[in-house]
Amino acid sequence: MDWLGPEETQALLLSLRVSLWATLLGLPLAVFVAYALARWRFPGHALLNGLVHLPLILPPVVTGYLLLLTFGTKGPVGAVLQDWGIVLAFRWTGAALAAGIMAFPLLVRAIRLSIEAVDPKLEQAAGTLGASRLMVFLTVTLPLILPGIVAGGILGFAKAMGEFGATITFVSNIPGQTRTLPSAIYAFLQVPGGDAAAFRLVLVAVAVAMAALLLSEWVGRRVARRVAGQ
Amino acid sequence: MTLSVHVKHSFPAFTLDASFEAPPGITVLFGRSGSGKTTLVNAVAGLLRPEQGRVAVNGWELFDTGARRWLPPHKRRLGYIFQEGRLFPHLNVRQNLMYGRWFAPRDAPRAEFGRVVDLLGIGALLDRRPGALSGGEKQRVAIGRALLAAPRLLLADEPLAALDEARKAEILPYFERLRDEVAIPILFVSHSAAEVARLATTVVALEAGRVTRAGPAAEVLADPAVTPLGARAAGAVLEAVVLRHAEDGLTELGAGGLTLVVPRLDAAPGTAMRLRIAAHDVILSREAPVGLSALNILPGTIQDIRSGDGPGALVSLDTAAGRVLARITRRSAQAMGLEPGQVCHAVVKSVAVAPDDVGGGPGMSGLRGPGSA
Numbered sequence A: 001m002d003w004l005g006p007e008e009t010q011a012l013l014l015s016l017r018v019s020l021w022a023t024l025l026g027l028p029l030a031v032f033v034a035y036a037l038a039r040w041r042f043p044g045h046a047l048l049n050g051l052v053h054l055p056l057i058l059p060p061v062v063t064g065y066l067l068l069l070t071f072g073t074k075g076p077v078g079a080v081l082q083d084w085g086i087v088l089a090f091r092w093t094g095a096a097l098a099a100g101i102m103a104f105p106l107l108v109r110a111i112r113l114s115i116e117a118v119d120p121k122l123e124q125a126a127g128t129l130g131a132s133r134l135m136v137f138l139t140v141t142l143p144l145i146l147p148g149i150v151a152g153g154i155l156g157f158a159k160a161m162g163e164f165g166a167t168i169t170f171v172s173n174i175p176g177q178t179r180t181l182p183s184a185i186y187a188f189l190q191v192p193g194g195d196a197a198a199f200r201l202v203l204v205a206v207a208v209a210m211a212a213l214l215l216s217e218w219v220g221r222r223v224a225r226r227v228a229g230q
Numbered sequence B: 001m002t003l004s005v006h007v008k009h010s011f012p013a014f015t016l017d018a019s020f021e022a023p024p025g026i027t028v029l030f031g032r033s034g035s036g037k038t039t040l041v042n043a044v045a046g047l048l049r050p051e052q053g054r055v056a057v058n059g060w061e062l063f064d065t066g067a068r069r070w071l072p073p074h075k076r077r078l079g080y081i082f083q084e085g086r087l088f089p090h091l092n093v094r095q096n097l098m099y100g101r102w103f104a105p106r107d108a109p110r111a112e113f114g115r116v117v118d119l120l121g122i123g124a125l126l127d128r129r130p131g132a133l134s135g136g137e138k139q140r141v142a143i144g145r146a147l148l149a150a151p152r153l154l155l156a157d158e159p160l161a162a163l164d165e166a167r168k169a170e171i172l173p174y175f176e177r178l179r180d181e182v183a184i185p186i187l188f189v190s191h192s193a194a195e196v197a198r199l200a201t202t203v204v205a206l207e208a209g210r211v212t213r214a215g216p217a218a219e220v221l222a223d224p225a226v227t228p229l230g231a232r233a234a235g236a237v238l239e240a241v242v243l244r245h246a247e248d249g250l251t252e253l254g255a256g257g258l259t260l261v262v263p264r265l266d267a268a269p270g271t272a273m274r275l276r277i278a279a280h281d282v283i284l285s286r287e288a289p290v291g292l293s294a295l296n297i298l299p300g301t302i303q304d305i306r307s308g309d310g311p312g313a314l315v316s317l318d319t320a321a322g323r324v325l326a327r328i329t330r331r332s333a334q335a336m337g338l339e340p341g342q343v344c345h346a347v348v349k350s351v352a353v354a355p356d357d358v359g360g361g362p363g364m365s366g367l368r369g370p371g372s373a
Helices: A006-039 A045-057 A060-071 A076-083 A092-116 A120-128 A133-162 A165-171 A181-190 A195-227 B037-045 B093-103 B113-120 B135-148 B165-181 B193-199 B217-221 B330-336
Strands: B003-011 B014-022 B026-030 B052-057 B060-064 B078-081 B153-157 B186-190 B202-207 B210-216 B235-245 B250-255 B258-263 B272-278 B282-285 B296-307 B312-319 B322-329 B343-348 B352-355
Touching: A006 A045, A006 A092, A006 A133, A006 A181, A006 A195, A045 A060, A045 A092, A060 A076, A060 A092, A060 A165, A092 A133, A092 A165, A120 A133, A120 B078, A133 A181, A133 A195, A165 A181, A181 A195, B003 B037, B014 B037, B014 B202, B026 B037, B026 B165, B026 B193, B037 B052, B037 B078, B037 B153, B037 B186, B078 B135, B093 B113, B093 B135, B113 B135, B113 B165, B135 B153, B135 B165, B165 B186, B165 B193, B186 B193, B193 B217, B193 B235, B193 B272, B193 B352, B202 B217, B210 B217, B217 B235, B235 B322, B250 B272, B258 B296, B282 B322, B296 B322, B296 B330, B312 B330, B312 B343, B322 B330, B322 B343
Parallel strands: B014 B210, B026 B186, B026 B202, B078 B153, B153 B186
Antiparallel strands: B003 B014, B003 B052, B052 B060, B202 B210, B235 B250, B235 B272, B250 B258, B272 B352, B282 B343, B296 B312, B296 B343, B312 B322
16 A cells, blocks of 8 residues: 555554444444344333434534543543543544444444344244244344344444544544544645545545445345345 | 143133143144134243143143243243244254254254154255245255154144145145154144044144034044034044955945945055045935945934034934034935934945055045945
């Protein structure tokens, strides 16, 4: 990647790291929340659904500010985490948290749809064959929703790569620490003569987005074929 | 091995309140749709939690509301064969078959994999995916999957209902084999009189959530009061033995000292057979008929005459071969002056035959009797 300057490479690698962690840590929780929303009826169902979707409809700046209030070093959660030696504000880990929260609704939506497509009668059949509820989930539900998990994961990863508003509000725009790809593009556009660097990063962003899209389609098709029993 | 069922549960529009005991073999829950058959099976399987009741297999309680005992479905050690197969689409046939075995206790008496595969004729399908199987093949795999889970009880909820006639004929012999070769009691839901006649050891007739009659198949099916599907589906089941194969291509069967003639059967003399005589295939005659082409004429005594709102009447006749049902019109019953206790002759137009104890025989086709009317 000689044609990218060191700052630009740094921003790209940081974005990849942030998005990967955001997606990997978000997925298990997203599967759990999607399963709860799809299969369980409990008080607060609508509230949980609303909360999950909030980052999708709130202005990202608002989400970022709320994160700062909560996870900042003086925030209720941030202060506790700081006592344990975990600092999120103005660190790349905070950028990952912001990206993860912004991508979360997309993960949950894709996974929930695939869970709703699984015939509960198959899970019932597995139960009569001796599988406990956990084993039913691991051996029947999980393999069958794999296409949804893959699709949701790739979509979420792409969303995390592009996250800007919440990230810059929560963790600012510190080179090498929180300056992700979109933040870097924004920063380059603020300085005279930065257009060329910004444009190179725009090309990278477009390439990453396209690659993610194509990959998700390809993997999705493969897994769907497998799961459909052909 | 006996099955003891007592279940009581109220639904908004219907109350299920059924009790019965079943000996080994196939116990068929028989009744029209909506009579509570599937609900009852689901209660046995643990997919429905009834308000009250007790179900035990050979003294082992699956649940007992009195003793606050409730085993979740996965601890009941059942094999449930569903109407739609419900094979796991992401696993191949071999993995589907092995699924229940992963969870069966190590010390459970296991059906041998190869034997089950042979029994069901699915050896060539093992590496295929369920999506590439025909309806009949899927159902055979579903039967194997249930068997290999080392169940103490097999449940089958209209496993043939989703199949066409040809596929039904393909699967039925396998259930006969199960009945005759596997020592696991089977609770089988059906609304087909022909299936019941062919498979049942015991029949439990259900109507509107209640057991109207339960007992050995031949006894229950010959009871005109048990016509869950109306007189149209009524018919009697007789036990018979192959006597000899005549030179003219007919086979003579003996039943209670009477001889019945059917087109040549592929069975050795001495083989036990099960005959089903549908009520609409029987004509009654007060006198011993002469000059009639029919060969199967059974003398007997009228035991009962039942008529409903329609023009038909169902007459049950005690013969030396067993009870035979005849569906005639009310008008002819009146014109002939039929009454219980009278001697009468049943002219049988057609007999369906299936092997009784030995499985894997030819399908029970509706063989027309020779010289049929």
